[in-house]
Amino acid sequence: MIRKIQITILLILFFFPNKVHSLIEVDITRGNLNPLPIAVSPLFSDEKTINNGKTELEISDIGSEISKIVENNLRRSGLFNPLDKKAFLQKPDIAHFKPRFEDWGLIKAQALITGKVSLKEDKLKVEFRLWDVLAGREMVALAFTTVPNNWRRVGHIITDKVYERLTGEKGYFDTRIIYVSEKGPKTRRIKRLAIMDQDGFNTKYLTLGNELVLTPRFNPTNQMVTYLSYFKNLPRVYLLDIETGLQEVVGDFPGMTFAPRFSPDGKKIIMSFAKDGNSEIYTMDLENRIVEKLTNHPSIDTSPSFSPNGKYIAFNSDRSGYQQIYTMKSNGKSVKRISFGKGLYGTPVWSPRGDLIAFTKLHKGKFYIGVMRTDGTGERLLTENYYQEAPSWSPNGRVLIFYRETKSDSEGKGFSAKLWSIDLTGYNERLVETETDASDPSWSSLLSN
Amino acid sequence: MNLVKILKNAFLVVLFSFVLSACATKTKQMGSQLQGDVYTGTDTVEYLAKGVPDRVFFATNESILTTRSRDTLRKQAAWLRKNPSINVVLEGHADERGTREYNLALGERRANAAKDYLMTYGVSSNRISVISYGKERPVDSGSNPLSWSKNRRAVTVKAN
Amino acid sequence: MYKNLILSSGFHLFIIFFAMITLPFVAKKPLDIPPIVSIELIQITDETNIPYAPKAKKIIEKVKKEQEKLVSEQAPPKKIKKEKPDSIPLPDEKVEKIKKIEEKKQNPEKEDNRVKQVSEFEKDEMFDPNQIAALIDKSKEEMALTNEKSLEVSQSQDPTMNSKGLTLTEEDALKAQIFGCWSIPLGLPYNENLLVRIKLKLKPDGTVTKTEILDHARMNKPGQGFYKVLAESALRAIQLCQPLRVPSTGYERWKDLQLNFDAREMLEG
Numbered sequence: 001m002i003r004k005i006q007i008t009i010l011l012i013l014f015f016f017p018n019k020v021h022s023l024i025e026v027d028i029t030r031g032n033l034n035p036l037p038i039a040v041s042p043l044f045s046d047e048k049t050i051n052n053g054k055t056e057l058e059i060s061d062i063g064s065e066i067s068k069i070v071e072n073n074l075r076r077s078g079l080f081n082p083l084d085k086k087a088f089l090q091k092p093d094i095a096h097f098k099p100r101f102e103d104w105g106l107i108k109a110q111a112l113i114t115g116k117v118s119l120k121e122d123k124l125k126v127e128f129r130l131w132d133v134l135a136g137r138e139m140v141a142l143a144f145t146t147v148p149n150n151w152r153r154v155g156h157i158i159t160d161k162v163y164e165r166l167t168g169e170k171g172y173f174d175t176r177i178i179y180v181s182e183k184g185p186k187t188r189r190i191k192r193l194a195i196m197d198q199d200g201f202n203t204k205y206l207t208l209g210n211e212l213v214l215t216p217r218f219n220p221t222n223q224m225v226t227y228l229s230y231f232k233n234l235p236r237v238y239l240l241d242i243e244t245g246l247q248e249v250v251g252d253f254p255g256m257t258f259a260p261r262f263s264p265d266g267k268k269i270i271m272s273f274a275k276d277g278n279s280e281i282y283t284m285d286l287e288n289r290i291v292e293k294l295t296n297h298p299s300i301d302t303s304p305s306f307s308p309n310g311k312y313i314a315f316n317s318d319r320s321g322y323q324q325i326y327t328m329k330s331n332g333k334s335v336k337r338i339s340f341g342k343g344l345y346g347t348p349v350w351s352p353r354g355d356l357i358a359f360t361k362l363h364k365g366k367f368y369i370g371v372m373r374t375d376g377t378g379e380r381l382l383t384e385n386y387y388q389e390a391p392s393w394s395p396n397g398r399v400l401i402f403y404r405e406t407k408s409d410s411e412g413k414g415f416s417a418k419l420w421s422i423d424l425t426g427y428n429e430r431l432v433e434t435e436t437d438a439s440d441p442s443w444s445s446l447l448s449n
Numbered sequence: 450m451n452l453v454k455i456l457k458n459a460f461l462v463v464l465f466s467f468v469l470s471a472c473a474t475k476t477k478q479m480g481s482q483l484q485g486d487v488y489t490g491t492d493t494v495e496y497l498a499k500g501v502p503d504r505v506f507f508a509t510n511e512s513i514l515t516t517r518s519r520d521t522l523r524k525q526a527a528w529l530r531k532n533p534s535i536n537v538v539l540e541g542h543a544d545e546r547g548t549r550e551y552n553l554a555l556g557e558r559r560a561n562a563a564k565d566y567l568m569t570y571g572v573s574s575n576r577i578s579v580i581s582y583g584k585e586r587p588v589d590s591g592s593n594p595l596s597w598s599k600n601r602r603a604v605t606v607k608a609n
Numbered sequence: 610m611y612k613n614l615i616l617s618s619g620f621h622l623f624i625i626f627f628a629m630i631t632l633p634f635v636a637k638k639p640l641d642i643p644p645i646v647s648i649e650l651i652q653i654t655d656e657t658n659i660p661y662a663p664k665a666k667k668i669i670e671k672v673k674k675e676q677e678k679l680v681s682e683q684a685p686p687k688k689i690k691k692e693k694p695d696s697i698p699l700p701d702e703k704v705e706k707i708k709k710i711e712e713k714k715q716n717p718e719k720e721d722n723r724v725k726q727v728s729e730f731e732k733d734e735m736f737d738p739n740q741i742a743a744l745i746d747k748s749k750e751e752m753a754l755t756n757e758k759s760l761e762v763s764q765s766q767d768p769t770m771n772s773k774g775l776t777l778t779e780e781d782a783l784k785a786q787i788f789g790c791w792s793i794p795l796g797l798p799y800n801e802n803l804l805v806r807i808k809l810k811l812k813p814d815g816t817v818t819k820t821e822i823l824d825h826a827r828m829n830k831p832g833q834g835f836y837k838v839l840a841e842s843a844l845r846a847i848q849l850c851q852p853l854r855v856p857s858t859g860y861e862r863w864k865d866l867q868l869n870f871d872a873r874e875m876l877e878g
Contacts, residue, residue, distance in 0.1 A: 023808075024774050025867040026783055029874045031791030031846065079795045110792060110845055132841065134848035167796030168834035186590040212585055214549060228553075233580060235553070256557055256581055259550040272554060274581065277512065277561030279554040300554040316551060322510070323551055346548035360548050386592075389548045398796065405545070412590030425795070440549070 035081040036166065037108050039133075040071045042085065043115035043126065044092035062151055063092070063117040066126065069155030070113060070162070072199060073173045076421075077163065077399075078428030083109055096129065104133045111139075113162060124148040128158050130165055140165045152201060157448060172394035173198060176444040177401065178216045178225055179419060181205060182437040186412040193227060195242065198443075200433040206242060215390075215440050219262040222444040226250065226260040226269050237271050239286070251284045251291055259302045264310045270294075272302040281315055281332075294332035305357075306330070307350045307374070314338075314348035314357050314374075325359055327374065338376030347390050350374070352445075353397035356424075360389040360402075369402050369422065382426040395445045399423045401432060403439040487515055488598035493588045497605060501528045504604040505563055509544070509597075512558040514566060522563060525605055526570030536608040539564050541581040544597035549583060556581030563603040578608065775863065779856045786854045791846035793872045794838050805840045805870040807847065813860045815852030820844060823867075843870040 043063035074080035089103040096114035104112050115128035127143035140161055144154050153174060160171030181194040181203075191213050193206040206225075207213055216227035225240045237257040240247040251257065253273050260271040267286055272279045281295045281304045294313070295301040300323075303316035314327050325339040325348045339345040343363025350357055354374070361368040361381065367388045370381040388404040401421045408415035417439045419432040432441075482490035488506040495503045503525075505518035514522070529535060541560030543552035560579040568574050589596040775783070797803060810819035822828065822844075828837045847853075847868070855863055 023865055023867055024863055025869055026775070026780055027869045027871060028784060028787050028791065028843075028846075029871050030784075030788045031793040031872065031875060032789065033793055033795060033875060035795070036792050110849070132845065134845040135841075164834075166838065167794055168836075168838035169796055187587055189585065212582075214553075214585070235580065255579075256553070258553045272550070274554055274557040277558040277565075279557065300551060300558065302554050303548070303550045316548070318510075318551075323548075344547075346551050362546070362548075365546075387545065407592035408590050410589055410591035410596060415590065415592075 035079055036110055037083055038074060038080050038111040038113065038162075038166075039083045039088060039104055039107065039109035040067050040074070040085075041088060041090070041095045041112065041114045042067045042092045043117050043128065044096060046116065046118035062124075063115065066117065066151060066155040066158070067113070067115070069152060069199070070159045073156065073159040074162070076199070076430055078423055078425070079163075079167060083107055099131055099133075101131070101133050101136045104131075109133050111162075111166060113158070115158070119148065122148065124151060124154070126151075126154045126158070128161075130162050152197060153447070156198065160446070169398065170396045170446065172396045172399060172443070172446070174447045175395060176218075176222065176447065177419070177432070177441050178206075178218060178444070179403075179434070179438045179441040180213060180216065181434070182417050182439060186408060186415050193225070193240075194434075194436075194438070196434070203435050206240065206245075215259065217261050217442045218444045220264060220266045220445055222447060224262075224266070225442075226262060226271075228258045228260065237269065239269070250286075251282075251289070253282075257282075259304065261305055263306050264308050270304045270306060270313065272304070281313070292332075294328070294330075295335075296332075303347050305349045308352055308354045312350075312374070314350055316346045316348060323362075325357065325372075325376070338372070338374070339379075340376060341379055349391055349393060351393050351397040352395055356397070358391040358393060358400055360391065369400060371400075371424065380426070382422050382424070383420075383429055388420070390440055392441050392443045394421075394443050399428075401441045401443055403441060405439075482595060483598055484515070484517075486594060486598055487517075488595070488601070489517060490599075493599050493602075497525065497607065498528050501525055503606070504602045506598060507559055507601040507603070509546070509601065510555070512555065512562045514562055518563075519566060522566045523570055526567050526572050529567065529572045529576065530570075534609075536576045536578070538606045538608045539567075539577055539579045540586075540604045540606060541579065542586060542600055542602050542604070543584050544600045545584045545587065545592070546597060547584065552583035553581050556583045559601075559603045563605070567605075775856065782854050786850050787846055787868070790850040791870070792842060793875050794842050795876075797835050797839060797872060797876055801835060803835060803839050803872060805836070805843045807840075807843055807868050807870065809847065809853075809866045809868065811853065811855060811864050811866060813855075813864075815855040817847055817851055817853065820847060839870065839872060843868070846870075 042061075043066050045061060045063040071082040074082050087107045089106070090100055092114065093116070095104075095112070096116050099112055099114060101112075110133055112131040112133050113128060114131070115126060118125045123145050124147065125143060125145045127141070129138055130140040131137070132139050142158075142161055144157060146154060156174040159173040163169075163171035163173065175198045176195055177198055178193065178195045181192045182189055184190040189212075190209045192209040193213050193216050194203055195206060196203040207229075211232075212230035214228040216225045218225060223241060223243055225242055227238055227240065228235060229238045231238075235256045235258060236253070237250040237260040238247050239250050250260065250269050250271070255273060255275040257271050257273050260269050262269060263283070268283045269286065270281065270283045273282050278298055279300045279302050280293060280297070281301050283292045283294060284290070285292075294304075295315070295317075297317070297319050299317055299319040301315055301317045301319075305314050307313070311330055312327055313330055314325060316323055317326050318324070319326075320337065323344040323346050324337055325345045326335055326337050328335040338357075339359070341361070341363075343361050345359050345361050347360045348357045349359070351371075356371045357374055358369065358371050361370055366384050367386065368381040369383050369388055369391050370379060372379040382400070385404055386407055388402055391400040391402040393400060399421050400423075401419055403417055404420050405417045406414055417437040419434055419438045419441050420429060421432055422429040432438075482488060482492075485508055487508050491502075493504070497503050501524045502521045505514065505521050507513070507518075508515075529537065539560040541556035541558070541563075543555045543559075547555065557579065560581055564574070564577050564579055567577060584600070587596070587600040588602075589599045591597075774780075806823040808821045808823060809817050812818055822840050827833050828840055830836075853866075
């Protein structure tokens with residue numbers, strides 16, 4: 001290898017002796033970290049076709065509504081700065097076919113999204129183009145057809161494509177969040193399973209609130225949810241098919257099962273089973289119902305989470321005397337403590353990229369959401385608050401969603417539970433709007449590719 | 450001269466009594482309700498029968514029974530032996546200062562600590578079932594150490 | 610422990626069985642799962658693209674190929690998503706190609722126009738920063754202005770000419786200008802070797818006539834998405850900065866210039 005390089009250098013010196021000397025190199029090691037200025041031109045509607053289908057959708061300008069979704073998604077990602085539409089000089093329809101890059105450059109846009117919406121035979125057709133304003137060329141161009149009611153998802157898919165093209169990593173916008181919707185006084189909280197789009201729209205409730213439900217988690221295909229229900233006052237892990245509404249108890253455990261999660265292949269559920277004051281971690285194979293006990297220690301072992309390759313499990317244990325994070329192989333061997341910082345650690349969740357573990361930390365009366373490498377090094381705390389916990393990763397491993405509770409007086413005044421998101425930089429922290437109070441969020445994988 | 454001295458003394462006495470009384474009320478408030486950080490008050494306590502409190506309290510992150518808790522549980526055991534037809538559910542609870550899943554396990558551990566003690570005092574295990582609510586069912590909604598101490602508890606509830 | 614487990618499991622089996630029968634506690638309304646959106650690719654045709662020099666055309670064609678690659682890469686489902694196809698009903702996935710968009714072929718003047726516009730835009734920024742720019746990020750604007758000021762100062766200072774390379778002040782001036790233009794893609798991983806080297810050909814006034822990404826092959830390699838993103842951002846920075854703040858003399862020295870874009874320092878901090 002070194003020899004090869006030497007030879008090439010010699011050759012270069014031989015053939016271009018002067019050029020090597022004269023070529024000036026300048027190292028550019030700094031730039032601005034401002035979000036990328038992007039113009040989202042409203043998608044223009046093909047008037048004739050849209051008017052025909054208006055009765056069904058009841059949205060006057062679906063094109064600009066879709067562009068608003070895209071704009072909102074991009075802004076919330078923290079990586080983009082969608083520019084004010086008032087500054088746009090070119091009309092949406094013309095821009096879509098032939099943007100005048102000078103105009104868009106003038107308002108400092110570096111990228112431009114244009115598009116067109118039409119409705120034909122009850123099918124919504126949306127096309128969009130992403131343009132590099134400075135290079136003056138098209139970067140992506142795609143079209144989608146779907147049922148009109150799906151228009152919000154089209155907005156999310158467009159965002160995913162734009163995000164992927166401009167950042168080099170997959171997006172996380174065409175996704176859902178399952179969570180626990182909360183209402184009522186703190187001492188008698190009514191909790192229901194709810195599901196919504198990643199941006200807080202299209203909320204649907206999956207349970208009626210007759211019994212306490214906690215910690216729902218998606219399976220990898222987003223069709224099944226595993227969660228804890230206190231049905232008939234027996235806290236057990238359940239499996240719910242969200243399309244059919246069918247549900248079943250997971251396993252025949254003679255006691256409380258809780259803290260369920262799917263394995264990355266979706267074939268197993270990993271959870272805690274508590275008996276006689278001792279919680280251990282078990283897996284149950286959903287096909288053959290075989291139950292496997294993974295931990296064996298007279299301490300609390302809970303909050304298990306598989307690594308994305310299925311080979312390791314991170315979990316929470318107080319075997320050292322206090323709550324700490326441990327990892328082990330998926331057969332329960334090679335248990336290793338990885339958290340050594342001051343304070344208590346809980347809720348380890350392996351990132352979908354496999355390189356980080358997100359956790360909740362309690363130290364000196366404050367709660368933190370943080371990440372560490374899978375060997376416990378490189379701990380970074382992203383956000384501090386009075387109470388927050390239960391991070392869940394976006395499918396691309398860049399953003400965490402979690403819930404936060406506020407202080408209250410003895411009558412419960414001042415109490416609220418809300419979903420928040422934060423990205424790995426720790427700067428882009430945002431409230432995720434929900435119809436009711438909310439907790440225990442779980443992020444789905446991408447619904448489409 | 451004497452008068453001044455008497456006045457001075459009187460002033461000091463009054464001042465001291467104020468200080469003391471301040472101390473007294475304070476110790477009365479805190480001292481009667483918290484020992485370490487275990488709740489010892491009676492605000493939230495209900496009774497299974499006369500003189501038989503229904504719940505015991507725990508220190509933060511602990512499931513060890515205090516002397517006081519054992520006393521309470523012995524009373525419960527005696528009452529249960531006297532009423533053999535009654536079955537009970539032991540509900541374990543945690544305060545809100547922990548992660549939800551860990552608290553579920555902690556509640557289960559607390560309920561079982563109480564159950565085990567009842568069993569050593571002659572209550573058959575099939576008369577006692579256990580359930581953990583973690584931090585889901587506080588009795589006091591407050592976000593302060595006293596409220597939390599009331600919520601770290603194992604409650605014996607009649608099942609029939 | 611195991612004895613207990615077996616003993617009580619019988620009892621609990623009964624309870625669970627009982628529970629199963631009386632289970633319908635879930636909201637009965639079937640959740641309406643919207644069908645998956647079908648995706649089709651609009652062909653990136655010459656017609657849809659804005660006029661370019663033949664060189665640019667080549668790039669576009671490359672991009673086109675890349676697009677195709679990307680799609681084929683996406684086609685096989687991810688490991689974890691194996692169960693997807695049989696579970697979610699797909700709507701009819703007609704792949705109809707978008708009609709070619711009617712558009713006249715490019716006029717060669719267009720390119721020149723664009724370059725002119727860029728310099729006019731510079732003027733705009735200097736003389737009338739309040740109009741349209743007021744709607745945009747002001748702080749950035751100010752930064753750019755201060756940058757320019759400092760540049761002027763350093764240029765006037767510019768004393769001795771080094772026959773090789775740029776003087777420190779010259780280099781700093783150029784760097785400072787590009788720092789202001791380069792929006793570092795914030796989503797890049799900071800632990801990967803991401804260095805983009807770009808060779809420029811310059812006119813005496815600092816206008817860029819040619820850019821060439823060394824290591825260009827890496828752009829199209831699968832799994833080098835981040836490299837491509839970085840390279841594109843670097844190209845945008847050069848484009849945005851045109852004309853570059855080059856020394857007023859010694860054109861021969863710097864008519865060929867190499868810029869090494871390295872974002873690691875910024876992304877780590």
